[in-house]
Amino acid sequence: MGASELTGRVIFKGEPGYDKAVLNWNPYVDTFPLVFVFAQNARDVSHAIKWAREKNVPLRVRSGRHALDKSLSVVKGGIVIDVSDMQKVHLNKTKGIATVQTGVHVGPLVKGLARNGFVAPFGDSPTVGIGGITMGGGFGVLSRSIGLISDNLLSLKTVDANGNIITANKKENTDLFWASRGGGGGNFGYNTEYTFSVRRAPKATTVFNIVWPWEQFETVVKAWQKWAPFVDERLGCLLEVYSKINGLCHAEGIFQGSKSELTKLLQPLTSAGTPSRIVIETLSYPDAIDFLDPDEPIPGRSDQSVKFSSAWGLDIWPNEPYAIMRKFLEEATGTEANFFFINWGGALGRVPTDKTAFYWRNPLFYVEWNASWKHKSQEAVSIASVERVRKLIKPYVTGSYVNVPDQNIKNFGEAYYGNNFARLREVKTKYDPENFFHFPQSIPPYD
Numbered sequence: 001m002g003a004s005e006l007t008g009r010v011i012f013k014g015e016p017g018y019d020k021a022v023l024n025w026n027p028y029v030d031t032f033p034l035v036f037v038f039a040q041n042a043r044d045v046s047h048a049i050k051w052a053r054e055k056n057v058p059l060r061v062r063s064g065r066h067a068l069d070k071s072l073s074v075v076k077g078g079i080v081i082d083v084s085d086m087q088k089v090h091l092n093k094t095k096g097i098a099t100v101q102t103g104v105h106v107g108p109l110v111k112g113l114a115r116n117g118f119v120a121p122f123g124d125s126p127t128v129g130i131g132g133i134t135m136g137g138g139f140g141v142l143s144r145s146i147g148l149i150s151d152n153l154l155s156l157k158t159v160d161a162n163g164n165i166i167t168a169n170k171k172e173n174t175d176l177f178w179a180s181r182g183g184g185g186g187n188f189g190y191n192t193e194y195t196f197s198v199r200r201a202p203k204a205t206t207v208f209n210i211v212w213p214w215e216q217f218e219t220v221v222k223a224w225q226k227w228a229p230f231v232d233e234r235l236g237c238l239l240e241v242y243s244k245i246n247g248l249c250h251a252e253g254i255f256q257g258s259k260s261e262l263t264k265l266l267q268p269l270t271s272a273g274t275p276s277r278i279v280i281e282t283l284s285y286p287d288a289i290d291f292l293d294p295d296e297p298i299p300g301r302s303d304q305s306v307k308f309s310s311a312w313g314l315d316i317w318p319n320e321p322y323a324i325m326r327k328f329l330e331e332a333t334g335t336e337a338n339f340f341f342i343n344w345g346g347a348l349g350r351v352p353t354d355k356t357a358f359y360w361r362n363p364l365f366y367v368e369w370n371a372s373w374k375h376k377s378q379e380a381v382s383i384a385s386v387e388r389v390r391k392l393i394k395p396y397v398t399g400s401y402v403n404v405p406d407q408n409i410k411n412f413g414e415a416y417y418g419n420n421f422a423r424l425r426e427v428k429t430k431y432d433p434e435n436f437f438h439f440p441q442s443i444p445p446y447d
Contacts, residue, residue, distance in 0.1 A: 006035070006047060007048075028305035028307065030074070033060075039086060058075045063103060064131065067405075068405060069405045099195045110126075132186075144345055144347060154169060161437060202285055206281065207283060210269065211276050218326070224269060225341075232255075307371055307382060312398050328389050331385070337371045357417065359420045368401070405441060412441045425445060429446045
């Protein structure tokens with residue numbers, strides 16, 4: 001067979017299945033590729049890379065259809081290698097190791113492991129693909145206890161720019177393994193398999209959800225910032241404040257301990273403002289995961305387009321960012337706007353900033369904000385509102401999260417990777433010197 005043949009489940013533009021294949025979670029990123037290759041194995045990925053090289057066609061890799069900005073996992077007129085048909089999971093209970101193909105979605109993976117009595121780090125959205133989230137770090141409310149998704153990565157199989165199938169771990173291609181733990185997806189190779197360390201789940205765990213009147217959000221966020229980054233590291237907590245029209249302000253999370261202990265630990269938060277609802281309950285570990293990550297249709301499709309941006313909080317905020325937040329949430333003109341926080345610390349901060357490519361080890365918290373819209377007429381205003389917040393909030397935050405990419409960030413290398421950017425460029429130069437794998441904000445090789 002010649003290198004120029006595509007193998008796998010191949011769908012060209014105009015063929016049956018194409019209209020379904022173009023749909024991504026975020027309609028904002030939809031475009032029309034020339035061909036989709038739904039790879040069934042690493043060889044299909046290799047053939048597609050060689051085909052793209054031979055035909056001089058741009059290419060992208062897609063796992064969960066969850067890229068949050070344009071032209072990152074799909075490309076107009078190009079080839080999209082989609083690994084979502086590759087969903088095998090093998091759990092070695094004795095060794096505490098899970099080997100997973102990169103098309104698996106986070107929700108089913110985490111829930112399947114939970115039912116087998118194992119904990120794996122997870123994101124806050126079950127429809128995200130493990131392929132992309134792992135490369136950029138990946139975190140959720142368990143991360144203070146067990147680190148980033150990428151911190152638990154032991155090995156990966158990837159297909160390089162020449163179509164060679166290679167392995168990276170602590171013994172082979174160690175520089176590539178370093179870069180793959182936080183260096184962002186699609187830069188160095190197209191991954192086909194991950195091996196993770198997983199640990200035994202507690203029999204039971206305690207979850208919570210607290211809701212406040214929207215008008216109290218400043219009081220709540222202030223109390224949260226003073227408390228969440230410093231609380232017992234067995235406690236992970238996210239906080240969301242939606243637009244004034246929606247009116248939702250809530251915190252939820254997980255604690256690996258008892259209800260009575262958690263009730264005491266939550267005191268600084270539950271005594272902030274006047275919560276309208278407080279739920280604290282001990283559940284079996286699989287039920288706790290279901291509580292935090294309700295099932296969603298997969299691959300998933302938002303009914304509205306969304307524009308995101310993100311940053312890290314190194315210090316507790318003064319008053320100014322709250323005025324920025326309020327204006328953004330009161331004036332949302334699309335269908336929705338949102339601020340999202342998650343507490344940092346614990347296991348996340350015990351890894352040195354240069355030990356893996358993931359640089360942002362020492363913030364107090366992570367923050368992201370987004371605006372969404374259904375009608376094209378609302379797009380420009382919504383995107384501008386997110387960018388306005390990014391510019392105004394800059395003095396009070398630092399950097400940005402590569403898995404929540406924002407193409408308005410010009411100095412993206414430093415924003416995403418801090419002092420690790422130069423070393424990432426060296427790895428890129430070694431494994432992809434021609435910059436074959438390039439996309440908006442991809443890591444550039446040295447000349």
